[in-house]
Amino acid sequence: MTMMNDEESGNMELMKTTFPTFILIVLSALMTACGNQYIVNDIKLVQTVGYDIIQNGVQSAAIIANYEEQGAKKLEFYVTNSDNMFDSIPRLKTKLDFPLEYGQLRLALFGETFARKGIKATIDSLIRNPKISRRMQFGVADRDALNILNIPQNKSDPYFLSDMIEQNYKKGNLPLTNLHVVNFNLYGKGRDLFLPYITEEDREVKINGIALFEGDKFKTTISIRDALLLKMLLxxxxxxxxxxxxxxxxxxxxxxxxxxxxxxxxxxxxxxxxxxxxxxxxxxxxxxxxxxxxxxxxxxxxxxxxxxxxxxxxxxxxxxxxxxxxxxxxxxxxxxxxxxxxxxxxxxxxxxxxxxxxxxxxxxxxxxxxxxxxx
Missing domain, CATH: 3.30.300.210 (Nutrient germinant receptor protein C, domain 3)
Known part of the structure; x- marks a missing residue:
């Protein structure tokens, strides 16, 4: 018979004590991870949204990816009218056969009239949603947001506008304008927010400068060349x-x-x-x-x-x-x-x-x- 010394005996006791605890930790982690997973065929992933003012309230638009077999996706375009922006999501849900998820939301586009009346309530609503990335982008259209989102290239690629904004920040004249920065500028004392200004040219969208805000209300614009000067200062x-x-x-x-x-x-x-x-x-x-x-x-x-x-x-x-x-x-x-x-x-x-x-x-x-x- 092989006899264990005191050190070996202590190690065995430690393993008996810690091994079950280790298994419990691993199982807990797996259960937690599984709890937040969804089957993409059972949800609607909102990727781009737009907001406009209409006569009796707010018009909201959403581009949604509907994932099909073998990873393919079909884009769906939904528009809903409501008394205010807080009612737009419940109204949108009445048109859908699956629940909405905002974890893939990459862009919120404001129509010019909507932006001039103030965007604070919309920003507040997005900030409160923990599933929305702080890296999501924003923009102001020189017309109704719905008109810009209806341009064919956007309807074929839900991330076209957000990718365009991000690319022009990384490799162009745009200052950084994601949700984190917008939140800082909106609530920071002694500063105003700014967002990319989106226009249309020959049925294609383009970034035509920066929309400048007084408080949360769109006030005026500067050109894309002046956007570089602002980027230098920031x-x-x-x-x-x-x-x-x-x-x-x-x-x-x-x-x-x-x-x-x-x-x-x-x-x-x-x-x-x-x-x-x-x-x-x-x-x-x-x-x-x-x-x-x-x-x-x-x-x-x-x-x-x-x-x-x-x-x-x-x-x-x-x-x-x-x-x-x-x-x-x-x-x-x-x-x-x-x-x-x-x-x-x-x-x-x-x-x-x-x-x-x-x-x-x-x-x-x-x-x-x-x-x-x-x-």
């Missing part, structure tokens, strides 16, 4: 592009060249908390330059510094113009109010709004051309 503008005008000293007509942002950094310094407040803005930008006029030589060591100085002057002027436009329209997508609030223990939202139009800003830019796109 953070890193990597991959954004813009055409910049330039002319030779003896020229009367302006030429232009294409610039890609390789990376950017913005710094804000509060000079005075006011009122009126005063803020210094400093932009640092690494850029790629290409498609320049024939008279420019990007291999010249003399022309590169001169071009950098021209770009610095351009961005200083354009950012100042963007800030002035925002002040004129009483919208604060940059978050100047939040910046002033962080430097003062006596900050008052109403007082800041009253003097927002008098906000003084100075802009300085430092541009470094790190690539020229020339061989």
């Amino acid at each position: 953070g890193n503008s990597k991959f954004g592009s813009i055409t910049i005008p330039i002319k030779e000293s003896n020229q009367k007509q302006e030429d232009s060249f294409l610039m890609y942002s390789i990376g950017s950094k913005s710094k804000f310094k509060v000079i005075s908390i006011g009122p009126p407040a005063s803020v210094a803005i400093h932009l640092e930008l690494d850029a790629l330059v290409r498609d320049v006029p024939p008279w420019m030589d990007l291999t010249s060591k003399d022309q590169i510094p001169s071009l950098e100085k021209s770009m610095e002057a351009y961005f200083e002027k354009e950012i100042q113009k963007l800030v002035s436009f925002c002040k004129k329209n009483n919208v604060d997508p940059v978050g100047f109010g939040d910046l002033i609030r962080s430097r003062s223990n006596k900050w008052n939202a109403r007082e800041f709004q009253e003097h927002y139009g008098e906000l003084e800003t100075t802009v300085s830019a430092k541009v470094k051309i790190v690539q020229t796109g020339s061989s």
Whole structure:
């Protein structure tokens, strides 16, 4: 007979004690995981929604994926009218043979009239749903949302618009505008929210700039080129592009060249908390330059510094113009109010709004051309 020493005996006792506990933990985890699973053939997955104002209330649209055999899916388009947006879901359910699930929702599109009346209630409703991803996208249409969603390319791909917005954030001029950011801008003190502005061109949808909000109400828009300036002010503008005008000293007509942002950094310094407040803005930008006029030589060591100085002057002027436009329209997508609030223990939202139009800003830019796109 083989005798166990004290250490071996202790190990055996430990295994007897811990093994059943381990099995219980594993089974509990499996049961919990199974509890949240659904068979896709027994539910309706909402992937895109739209909201419009109609004469007697709200019109809601939903694009739903109906999964068929072997992973194939058929898109279904539903429209319902209700007295208010809170009643739209119950009314939509009366048209369906399976329960709705919002875990795949990727986009909410607001018609222009709806957005001008305020979107806070809709955002609140989406935030309260724990199944909706904080990465979902939003947009404002230049007409009824239903008209944009009815464009054929959207009806064949329920994620076309959300993918388009995400792609233009990652590789284009759009600042980040997902549910997490929208929630922060909507409820953060001293800042206003902004969303992609969606239009139609030759029966195709396009992002035509940024919709700026005063509170939760759509107020005005800026162009897609100004969207890049806003993106620079808010953070890193990597991959954004813009055409910049330039002319030779003896020229009367302006030429232009294409610039890609390789990376950017913005710094804000509060000079005075006011009122009126005063803020210094400093932009640092690494850029790629290409498609320049024939008279420019990007291999010249003399022309590169001169071009950098021209770009610095351009961005200083354009950012100042963007800030002035925002002040004129009483919208604060940059978050100047939040910046002033962080430097003062006596900050008052109403007082800041009253003097927002008098906000003084100075802009300085430092541009470094790190690539020229020339061989």
